[in-house]
Amino acid sequence: MLNEEDFLFGKTALHHGILTKEQLEECILILQAQKEAGRELTLEEVALENHFLTREKLLEIYRLLGKNRIGNYEVEKKIAQGGTSSIYIAHHIQTGKKVALKVLLPHLTRNKEFVARFDREGEALTQFDHPHIVKAYETGVYQKHHFIALELLEGESLYEFLGQKTGIDERVALEIGLQIAKAMKYLHEKGFVHRDIKPQNIMITTDQVVKLIDLGLTKQISQISITQKGMILGTPYYISPEQASGAEKIDYRTDIYSWGATMYHLLTGRPPFVGDKAKEVMDKHLKEDPLPPWQINRSISQKTSALILATLEKEPEDRPLSFEMIIHHVNQILRPDFNTDKKTLEEGEVHSELIYSRESQKLLALTQEENRKRRRKKKKGGKSISQRLLQKKKKIAKSIG
Incomplete structure (x- = not known):
């Protein structure tokens, strides 16, 4: 009945x-x-x-x-659907304000894990107020429909923007990366880790503003340990080695790696590693070193190439210390006279200006090849980082008189 x-x-x-x-x-x-x-x-x-x-x-x-109503919103039309949710254009019944209404797919509403993840995203977004993070107005449940009311943006995802391009202009890529880094600095300062930075989760509006639009895997650092050991969360092409290995504890440095992988794609037209299967790609994140970006796109400066490689180090402690540091270096590269530096750096060399910048030592002092050697020496009791940095400083100081 x-x-x-x-x-x-x-x-x-x-x-x-x-x-x-x-x-x-x-x-x-x-x-x-x-x-x-x-x-x-x-x-x-x-x-x-x-x-x-x-x-x-x-x-x-x-x-x-x-x-055709969900909460305080009247649904107008569907504009997108992903693996876990649909997006609709809707308007507030009282005010008429248009929003993007994100709704968890019906068949997932009985899955506690997906419901918790969706609700966590809504709760996190309503706490954030940053120009490079999509704004959430309201989150709730209406007749079993879990929803988040978001600001309605006009534009395209970074993935759509890339299309079939073989890389975009370095300055444009760095400007995009800078805005993402500012959003991530804000998230980290709030105590959150994103865990899924990728072109599909980033939008470029018609006003050329870059915004993070999907925080579905975002968690407070204090809650990361509740992730089931061995569970792999993230997107294979941009996933950090620690995520690929199913590490139990993930911190902010995983976002630094994914930022670097996204920037690598922007600059070269492809992710750092590709493969036919997800496991193949994740194994490469764990075991292989990416080609330096400048070897794929010869128009990329050595400074930018070195910065991206530093973010893609296998060991979290070898990556830049924070997004504040990344922002500092991107701004250095983007300064008006950065293209006037005619010095060509061979792979493995480090610019003296960066060596002598105390804040930069950790970030760019060691190149990819040096880090491989350091990891090998670490097992054999080789020289410390500080000892080799001191040697390199002396060598540079001697060469410039």
Whole structure:
């Protein structure tokens, strides 16, 4: 026996030809079987779960029932769908303000992990107020629909912007990277780790403002340890080695690696590592060193190439100490006269200006090859970082008189 809500839903779907009589009867049989098994589902959930309805058709039924509403928002149209959520253009019923309404996919609302992750994203976003992070106005649950009301942005994702390009202009890439770094500095100062920086989660608005738009894997640092050991979260092309290995504890340095992998893609037109399968790509993050960006795109300066390689170090402690440091170095590269430096650096050399900058020593003093040697020497009891830095300083000082 159907309750009143399910009866009206089924009657409307049948009357308007959205469901056939046979489909409706099958949905009712499945619904009854599920209830006998202890699962409390609605007719619409059964129809969606068993692919008798698409999300668009469900919204059509909602409109016919006068139910195209989620919380305080009236849904207008769907504009995107990902693996866990759909995005709709909607407007606030009282104020008329247009928003992007992010709604967890119906079949995931019974998965506690996905619900917790979605709700955590909403809670985090409502706490943030930064020009390079999408603004959240409200988060909640309405008739089992988990939703986040976000500012409506016009533009395209960084992934769409890249398209089939073989890399973009270095200065443009650095300007984009700088805005992302500022957003990440803000997140880290708030005590959050993003864990999934990638071009798909970054948007460039029509006003050329870069914004982080997806914080689905964001967690407070104090909560990271609750991640199940061995669980891999993140996107293979941009994932850090510690994430790829399923490490139990992840900190802010994983975001520095993913920022570097994203910048590598911007500058060269491809991620640091590619492969046919996710495991193959993750193994490369763990075991292989990326080609220096300037070897793929010869227009990239050695300074930028060195910065990107520093962020892609396998060991978290070998990466830049913070996004504040990254912002410092990007600004150094972007200064008006940075293109006037005609000195060509061979791979393995370090610019004396950067060596003598105390803040820069950790970031750019050791190149990729030197770090490989250091890791080998570390196992054999080789010279310390500070000893080799001192030697390099003396060598540079002697060469410049």
